[in-house]
Amino acid sequence: DQQVKQNSPSLSVQEGRISILNCDYTNSMFDYFLWYKKYPAEGPTFLISISSIKDKNEDGRFTVFLNKSAKHLSLHIVPSQPGDSAVYFCAASEVSGNQFYFGTGTSLTVIP
Amino acid sequence: DADVTQTPRNRITKTGKRIMLECSQTKGHDRMYWYRQDPGLGLRLIYYSFDVKDINKGEISDGYSVSRQAQAKFSLSLESAIPNQTALYFCATSDSGGREGEAFFGQGTRLTVV
Numbered sequence: 001d002q003q004v005k006q007n008s009p010s011l012s013v014q015e016g017r018i019s020i021l022n023c024d025y026t027n028s029m030f031d032y033f034l035w036y037k038k039y040p041a042e043g044p045t046f047l048i049s050i051s052s053i054k055d056k057n058e059d060g061r062f063t064v065f066l067n068k069s070a071k072h073l074s075l076h077i078v079p080s081q082p083g084d085s086a087v088y089f090c091a092a093s094e095v096s097g098n099q100f101y102f103g104t105g106t107s108l109t110v111i112p
Numbered sequence: 113d114a115d116v117t118q119t120p121r122n123r124i125t126k127t128g129k130r131i132m133l134e135c136s137q138t139k140g141h142d143r144m145y146w147y148r149q150d151p152g153l154g155l156r157l158i159y160y161s162f163d164v165k166d167i168n169k170g171e172i173s174d175g176y177s178v179s180r181q182a183q184a185k186f187s188l189s190l191e192s193a194i195p196n197q198t199a200l201y202f203c204a205t206s207d208s209g210g211r212e213g214e215a216f217f218g219q220g221t222r223l224t225v226v
Contacts, residue, residue, distance in 0.1 A: 091155075
């Protein structure tokens with residue numbers, strides 16, 4: 001069973017607006033979470049992370065929110081730019097875990 | 113030049129053949145990983161290695177083996193390829209002293225087993 005789920009395969013947003021990508025997980029032992037971005041024909045690249053001791057982490061236009069009670073995290077991109085069009089993967093690992101479990105990805109299209 | 117290089121980039125092979133995918137890195141990282149990506153399933157970890165003498169099974173290691181020939185080289189072998197191993201394979205590296213969870217991926221190897 002998929003321990004990390006991204007239920008929206010795709011999302012379209014107008015340039016300048018907010019993009020919100022969602023991720024749910026089932027394993028309550030997960031305590032560290034990541035977002036990766038992937039362009040076609042390239043490998044994923046690290047975007048932002050958050051540990052369970054926080055509920056928010058911000059890096060420029062990217063903010064990740066964590067709601068541990070709901071086992072839910074989200075990535076906000078404000079403002080969205082056409083160059084943000086990519087597939088976004090969330091991932092999670094357990095306390096002192098050695099591997100990350102990835103979601104299935106959400107394809108974001110930012111329309112100019 | 114890419115920091116993490118995978119060869120070949122594309123490969124078509126027949127069922128039952130042995131095939132090796134190679135990965136080399138110039139980042140000086142100690143940790144290396146092999147993932148596969150399938151439509152609708154995301155990225156899944158096959159094997160990982162935290163140093164030259166360390167090999168660990170990931171989520172889906174059956175049907176695969178790996179070799180860490182040097183700190184910079186980590187190869188993935190399919191002993192007897194089967195069609196459901198058709199996928200996009202990624203090698204990745206990370207630094208044990210770096211930002212937790214931050215891995216650097218190669219461009220991927222698209223493998224088709226017919």
